[in-house]
Amino acid sequence: MSTTTTAASSIANEIQQEVMERKPFSIVAFLKNRWFLYAISLTAFFALWKYVDYTRVLGNGIAAPEKVVVAIYRLMIDTVAGKSLWGHTWASLNRILIGFAIASSIAVPLGILMALNRYVNAVVKPVFDLIKPMPPFAWISCAILWFGIDEPSKIFIIVVGTFVPCLLNSYMGIRLIEPQLYDVVRMLGGSRRDEILQVGFPAAFPAIFAGLQISLSIAWTCVLSAELVSARSGLGFIIIQGMQLARPDFVLAGMVVLAFWAWATTLIVTYLEKFLCPWKRETSLA
Amino acid sequence: MKSNNQPKIVCQNISKVFIQKGSQRVHVLEDISVDVKPNEFVVILGPGQSGKSTLLRIIAGLETPTTGTVTLDGKEVSGPGADRGLVFQSYMLFPWKTVLGNVELGPRLRGIPKKERREVAQRYINLVGLQKFEKHYPHQLSGGMKQRVGIARAYANNPEVMLLDEPFGQLDAQTRYFMEKETARIWETEKRTVLFVTNNIEEAIYLGDRIISLQGKLPGRMHATYEVNLPRPREQTEMKFLELRQKITDASELVL
Numbered sequence: 001m002s003t004t005t006t007a008a009s010s011i012a013n014e015i016q017q018e019v020m021e022r023k024p025f026s027i028v029a030f031l032k033n034r035w036f037l038y039a040i041s042l043t044a045f046f047a048l049w050k051y052v053d054y055t056r057v058l059g060n061g062i063a064a065p066e067k068v069v070v071a072i073y074r075l076m077i078d079t080v081a082g083k084s085l086w087g088h089t090w091a092s093l094n095r096i097l098i099g100f101a102i103a104s105s106i107a108v109p110l111g112i113l114m115a116l117n118r119y120v121n122a123v124v125k126p127v128f129d130l131i132k133p134m135p136p137f138a139w140i141s142c143a144i145l146w147f148g149i150d151e152p153s154k155i156f157i158i159v160v161g162t163f164v165p166c167l168l169n170s171y172m173g174i175r176l177i178e179p180q181l182y183d184v185v186r187m188l189g190g191s192r193r194d195e196i197l198q199v200g201f202p203a204a205f206p207a208i209f210a211g212l213q214i215s216l217s218i219a220w221t222c223v224l225s226a227e228l229v230s231a232r233s234g235l236g237f238i239i240i241q242g243m244q245l246a247r248p249d250f251v252l253a254g255m256v257v258l259a260f261w262a263w264a265t266t267l268i269v270t271y272l273e274k275f276l277c278p279w280k281r282e283t284s285l286a
Numbered sequence: 287m288k289s290n291n292q293p294k295i296v297c298q299n300i301s302k303v304f305i306q307k308g309s310q311r312v313h314v315l316e317d318i319s320v321d322v323k324p325n326e327f328v329v330i331l332g333p334g335q336s337g338k339s340t341l342l343r344i345i346a347g348l349e350t351p352t353t354g355t356v357t358l359d360g361k362e363v364s365g366p367g368a369d370r371g372l373v374f375q376s377y378m379l380f381p382w383k384t385v386l387g388n389v390e391l392g393p394r395l396r397g398i399p400k401k402e403r404r405e406v407a408q409r410y411i412n413l414v415g416l417q418k419f420e421k422h423y424p425h426q427l428s429g430g431m432k433q434r435v436g437i438a439r440a441y442a443n444n445p446e447v448m449l450l451d452e453p454f455g456q457l458d459a460q461t462r463y464f465m466e467k468e469t470a471r472i473w474e475t476e477k478r479t480v481l482f483v484t485n486n487i488e489e490a491i492y493l494g495d496r497i498i499s500l501q502g503k504l505p506g507r508m509h510a511t512y513e514v515n516l517p518r519p520r521e522q523t524e525m526k527f528l529e530l531r532q533k534i535t536d537a538s539e540l541v542l
Binding site: 183202205 | 372
């Protein structure tokens with residue numbers, strides 16, 4: 001039949017390819033080059049930093065970039081309060097992992113349950129709405145009064161801070177599912193259980209994951225805040241120590257390492273999502 | 287076996303009133319009665335806002351009629367079920383499943399073993415002309431290809447009745463012509479009782495054995511029924527095709 005051949009060819013026509021055009025080299029094009037401008041931007045930033053240090057505008061409040069690098073290196077070898085930089089990094093990371101695990105293992109199922117069952121929603125939502133707008137750091141005094149100055153109080157702050165986005169995203173993830181997707185399962189003869197397993201969970205997955213990503217960056221903020229108030233270890237502790245010893249290079253070293261780890265952990269979650277959701281990411285609630 | 291003269295689907299005096307927020311009543315359908323014979327291709331034709339999609343959802347069992355009944359093989363329809371396959375206007379494919387995963391969903395929900403349901407799915411993927419695209423995800427497909435998956439998914443569950451709700455409404459004109467041709471070919475290969483909803487007069491004449499046209503503006507009422515006795519495959523430029531098209535167009539203009 002000729003119909004089958006037309007079918008194949010018309011499908012082929014529906015696939016489009018993009019072809020990049022190469023331009024000849026010129027000075028103007030080079031100056032407009034993205035990478036060249038990136039280099040300019042970064043060089044200017046470090047030059048300004050160095051200049052501020054050189055002129056002592058901020059007195060002893062700032063350390064030159066190269067001194068920060070040296071400080072990071074020295075902190076990795078020497079110990080502050082019995083721990084090297086690695087030990088302090090692990091102390092912060094450990095708190096985050098525990099807090100994050102506790103929060104997500106409660107908030108995600110609760111959010112899903114709230115979206116699926118209106119009675120659970122009616123019971124939990126009023127209390128949740130009351131606590132939701134409170135910044136996590138507002139809990140710090142309560143946390144210290146209740147759990148002391150040791151690990152539990154810091155983990156508590158992280159749990160409180162990460163709980164809200166985890167729950168909210170799981171809830172919205174289920175709620176914003178296109179209702180006709182459920183109709184598909186019903187028309188194919190599926191039960192209510194099939195609707196939840198075949199549509200509910202997979203459709204909400206990207207939104208739940210977005211919630212975890214937001215939670216993770218909030219967790220870093222929370223751990224830092226908690227450590228700045230009271231701690232004998234962690235990256236926040238290094239920053240505070242640097243301030244009390246009037247060592248701006250330690251302060252900046254702590255900040256740089258903190259930023260690096262916050263970035264690295266977010267990157268891991270991003271790649272994990274790409275691995276777990278090979279389909280195109282369509283829902284993101286940031 | 288049931289005799290072939292007995293209608294497959296009977297809709298009797300169906301009306302539908304939706305209650306919206308603030309107890310506002312929206313009258314969508316009024317007194318619709320339709321009989322569909324086994325393996326007949328019936329097109330429900332009507333402009334936008336004539337309640338035709340609601341009628342299809344009532345037959346699908348996704349909505350309950352306010353008055354009137356729908357019966358399938360003499361049994362009253364009380365909810366959605368695997369004996370009817372629905373193809374959606376906006377495809378409604380599962381983005382997290384591949385083409386194969388989407389098509390084999392029906393047999394999978396009915397607990398058919400993997401090997402068997404793969405064979406069924408593959409057969410219908412081939413029927414709609416998507417061989418070599420089994421491993422693709424929906425976002426990698428064009429609109430026309432997505433709706434092919436939608437049709438294959440409905441077919442793979444082996445329903446007795448196919449319900450298509452403006453399936454090509456989102457396609458460009460050229461792809462649409464092509465998909466109409468494909469639909470006719472698929473239907474000739476695997477005959478089913480078909481109810482096809484559209485707002486496109488040409489599409490209705492090209493595909494239907496019988497056209498039931500609804501009046502525009504809510505509530506939707508029965509307007510006229512046209513038998514299409516043109517030989518298949520049909521040509522949009524045939525004289526008789528154009529005459530019928532003119533007849534339906536004239537009749538609808540009187541109403542609008």
